[in-house]
Amino acid sequence: MRRTGDLKLIQELNRFIILDTIRQFGPISRSDIAKKQGISPTTVTSAVNELIRDGMVAEDGTGESKGGRKPIMVRFCPDGKFLIGVSITNTAITIAEMNLEAATKQKKIYPVKAGLVSDLIIQYVLDSIEDFLQSVDDVSRCLGISIIAPGIVDAASGVIRFNSKLRLHDVPLKDMAEERFGLKTWLDNDANAIALAEKNFGGGLNADNLLFVTVGEGVGSGLVVNGSIFRGSRGGAGEFGHTTVDRSGMRCDCGNVGCLENYVAWPAIYSGLLSAVTRGKETLVMDLADGDMTRITFDVFRQALHQGDQVCQDIVDEIASYLSIGIVNLVNLFNPSLIILGGEMIRDNQVLFERIQKQVMAQAMGTMVEGLEFRPTVLGADFEVKAAAAVLLQDVFHFSL
Amino acid sequence: MRRTGDLKLIQELNRFIILDTIRQFGPISRSDIAKKQGISPTTVTSAVNELIRDGMVAEDGTGESKGGRKPIMVRFCPDGKFLIGVSITNTAITIAEMNLEAATKQKKIYPVKAGLVSDLIIQYVLDSIEDFLQSVDDVSRCLGISIIAPGIVDAASGVIRFNSKLRLHDVPLKDMAEERFGLKTWLDNDANAIALAEKNFGGGLNADNLLFVTVGEGVGSGLVVNGSIFRGSRGGAGEFGHTTVDRSGMRCDCGNVGCLENYVAWPAIYSGLLSAVTRGKETLVMDLADGDMTRITFDVFRQALHQGDQVCQDIVDEIASYLSIGIVNLVNLFNPSLIILGGEMIRDNQVLFERIQKQVMAQAMGTMVEGLEFRPTVLGADFEVKAAAAVLLQDVFHFSL
DNA sequence: TTTATTTTTCCAATGACTTTATAAAGTGAT
DNA sequence: ATCACTTTATAAAGTCATTGGAAAAATAAA
Known part of the structure; x- marks a missing residue:
């Protein structure tokens, strides 16, 4: 049943607008809020008083008078409430307590042992959250739990529909968490959540349509x-990763041909390096890996690249070429105004970044690239839990810091 | 400035919900509306009476008693208000007066002479609308004008940003129309509008994510x-049309390589037929075109195909192959639940339709094709103005008939 | 000191909703 | 046929978040 209009609705809406105004423009006086949003001063006063009672807002001294009584400034209190962010990956469960600005107050990492899959990993996630909640005081001020996970996730119903590596299939994780902890829970896909966090916390504020691309494993x-x-x-x-960029390309596990992932992700790079080595090509990677091909990692690859290794440079050229085709397709379809590149492959790889940027700008349609910007990720170490926070804050407050 | 919450807002919302309920479930009694939507009977009564005054709703006899007073049924009156739909194409301006169910009450087609471009075509559009408005009575019941046009259109600001064939660049058509006619005006891209109309009027009701693909010129x-x-x-x-499906494909005017449009649109087909003819291949198309290659049209191609012409069949195979790659990419990116195929190339071309369907279902990712449906267009002759109507009705009423 | 101005708050009025009550019009058992 | 009960529609009264106007508080400028 649709939500119908009643007094509660308009109050919620106005409280929300007022809080958002304080957050964005604070410290600000009640009077200025009223003027800025076209809400009557009376309403602002009562709303602000309620927000102060809730701990979300506080008075913050007086401002400069503009010819009369000095205004009492109010400011946003990001620590008035908090939330729990959870990130599930193949190697670890990261859980953090964060405030309303997604600043981490405490964080724990629960390692995932190899082979921990299916029901077991889900149990481990829930047990880890339970453990984490021990160290949280005043659960009444907790907005809820936000979980992000790789794979195909149905955020609306809170179900992990499919994850091949963790062997998950139609897991109603949101409901499971809500029942066990009595806290409202959100569930979303990791890449989507990171994209949202990049927009809301990473300086993508002016970009309403933003594309985040990550290349790594x-x-x-x-x-x-x-x-x-x-x-x-x-x-x-x-x-x-499974868009076709070469119709005469190689067949992919997914059933399609010429999938992007087969040309630019690490497994493809790794096998490219191996085949170069076996063909006797001169490359630094084997030296850097002490002759042990199992020790060829991203770092080794990056190091060789920075030292001018030709094989690695050729590989980067090829990655740039394929990835650009894929990104051009996305640009022509979505017309984003900002593209953010992340992941191990692009980190500390200025050459690849610039090559992709140049090629996309040249090949995408003219009207689409006007004003199109490229940026590396800016979220830093806590990006996973920040991403989880972004999902929750967007839903509850439409926050974009 | 954001819209703030006030009493008017909740009234508008409730009126809207009630009207929508009557439209979807009518004839229905006031009491049933109240129960269905959780609005009090009193509110429903006053809202319905207002809607009756506005001519959007009418009483419609009495229904069966369920043990008490017989209910007075009310029903939706689609003719209570009307709207003007305008479709701009390279060859004609089509204008229609339609009711709230997008049923055409009158329609005129204003042919566009070749070479009528830039400012002149815009003037012609406005003059045509003015002419059409002469034959409309009671402008006070007109909701507004909805215009759809090919090319890149910024619907939010009401500007045609770019159209190469009509030589339009940053034309603020919405503002021009609003100023000249004093009627609220909408402007949107034609393919997007058709997609919306297919969803709202064409039986795509259950598909929240729908993809419309048209192949023709x-x-x-x-x-x-x-x-x-x-x-x-x-x-x-x-x-x-400008997504890459073949990285080693031919260069396109747009600056990219291997663009889909170069393989599946009519100009590509036409030149394919010509080259077959010049290479002396046996084909029916020349016979059907009376030996005049300028008379090779879609219809000729279709006719030859239906008569089992091998050259045409090979071409259809190739179109299906390329188009499927493009559609698979879209499916993997958007995960639509319904794909609607339209345009001259697909009309009356069951072979192509089925081949695309089969190939996409086979090559797209497994989780994406679960429940994915394919359908041909169902809008019929007035699809252009219906599409325009869909844009307006969606914005004003969120209507989906 | 007086006056004007700005900020904040109190209070009554507004208006759209809900609840409660009432009337109208039916069903069905006695 | 009568009476008890339902269902539908509307009228009257009550609720509550808003607004506008007035008052109070605090300050700058004359």
């Missing part, structure tokens, strides 16, 4: 459309 | 995401 993408995460019909959108 | 696509049109950052989204 695999290829992922997250899409923010009109300010909120774009999800497909049942959450399964943005499988950028 | 060019390749176009429209995308409905979460029930409303997906537009890029400044309206320029869905340039499906």
